[in-house]
Amino acid sequence: MKALVFAVCTAILLAATAVTAGDQGIRFGIQTSQEDVTYEEIRDIWQAAESLGFYSAWNFDHFMPILGKDTSGPTLEGWTLLAALAAETSKIRIGTLVTGNTYRNPALVAKMAATVDIISKGRLYLGLGAAWFEEEHEAYGFPFYTARERAERLDESLQVITKLFNAKDDRATFQGKYYPLQNAPFAPAPVQTPHPPIMIGGQGRQWIMPLVGRYAQAWNAPLRLTPDDIRDRISLFKQECKRIGREPCDIEVSAFLVLYKITDVPLAGPVLRLGARFMTDKAIAKNILAGSPTAITEKIQTFVDAGATHIILNIQPPYDRDMLTRFATEVMPNFQ
Numbered sequence: 370m371k372a373l374v375f376a377v378c379t380a381i382l383l384a385a386t387a388v389t390a391g392d393q394g395i396r397f398g399i400q401t402s403q404e405d406v407t408y409e410e411i412r413d414i415w416q417a418a419e420s421l422g423f424y425s426a427w428n429f430d431h432f433m434p435i436l437g438k439d440t441s442g443p444t445l446e447g448w449t450l451l452a453a454l455a456a457e458t459s460k461i462r463i464g465t466l467v468t469g470n471t472y473r474n475p476a477l478v479a480k481m482a483a484t485v486d487i488i489s490k491g492r493l494y495l496g497l498g499a500a501w502f503e504e505e506h507e508a509y510g511f512p513f514y515t516a517r518e519r520a521e522r523l524d525e526s527l528q529v530i531t532k533l534f535n536a537k538d539d540r541a542t543f544q545g546k547y548y549p550l551q552n553a554p555f556a557p558a559p560v561q562t563p564h565p566p567i568m569i570g571g572q573g574r575q576w577i578m579p580l581v582g583r584y585a586q587a588w589n590a591p592l593r594l595t596p597d598d599i600r601d602r603i604s605l606f607k608q609e610c611k612r613i614g615r616e617p618c619d620i621e622v623s624a625f626l627v628l629y630k631i632t633d634v635p636l637a638g639p640v641l642r643l644g645a646r647f648m649t650d651k652a653i654a655k656n657i658l659a660g661s662p663t664a665i666t667e668k669i670q671t672f673v674d675a676g677a678t679h680i681i682l683n684i685q686p687p688y689d690r691d692m693l694t695r696f697a698t699e700v701m702p703n704f705q
Contacts, residue, residue, distance in 0.1 A: 571591065
């Protein structure tokens with residue numbers, strides 16, 4: 370009951386930070402998973418993306434590789450990396466896609482987010498999720514919990530974070546099942562008002578989508594979701610908006626896709642996606658962007674038609690700046 374009352378009371382404040390495509394058309398971002406890559410390589414491709422007109426750049430929140438079977442490779446920590454990249458860029462919006470809630474206390478996350486928002490001069494998205502990689506939790510001693518408890522903890526973390534963000538000159542007190550605040554100060558405040566837009570990543574119909582409707586200004590559709598899946602999840606978080614009286618329900622929808630290859634070779638795209646099925650699961654293979662600029666445009670359009678206004682492209686090292694340039698000059702203009 371307390372969570373419902375809190376959600377209703379904050380719905381108006383949340384609507385004020387909603388991020389929409391507006392007059393800028395569909396937005397495009399890149400995501401660089403910082404495994405088996407150097408800081409300099411990531412910095413350089415983020416700066417390249419900024420110069421090419423990409424709207425956003427993202428890293429991930431893992432402490433070990435998640436791609437492939439070898440989890441022993443070098444992996445840079447996400448939030449300290451994000452702070453450094455905030456200082457190395459000037460226009461592109463930045464974020465972690467997405468922060469695992471189980472790894473850090475939510476009050477700490479709020480302080481980290483405010484600090485990076487200040488460093489970036491107001492360019493931060495605060496990406497949050499329930500966390501999913503069990504092997505990583507076991508390796509580093511983080512309790513994994515059940516799927517339901519991870520969702521409950523994320524719910525409570527969102528209450529803590531938004532309470533601190535909205536405290537301004539006051540102190541915040543909160544007593545939840547998992548996290549307490551006791552007369553907690555919160556200064557300095559983030560640059561963005563009332564706070565950096567919160568992006569929730571996840572797909573759970575029962576537990577995660579209602580959190581999007583209650584707390585988020587943006588939702589990221591994970592890699593495996595199809596356009597039909599996205600339509601379904603949008604209807605679910607809109608139902609939650611309606612239930613708590615959040616109007617308008619302006620929540621940005623981003624689709625997470627893999628930019629693999631731009632080539633004018635006929636039928637290259639279907640062949641590359643077919644080959645990808647042997648390296649990953651079929652759902653991910655379907656969402657790989659490969660082929661001509663026209664074919665890639667048509668594929669992205671299916672996600673736009675489903676409601677996505679922000680397309681985030683995972684790119685893998687060694688980073689291909691020429692491919693990114695082709696995407697920026699031959700695909701992005703089709704959506705402006």
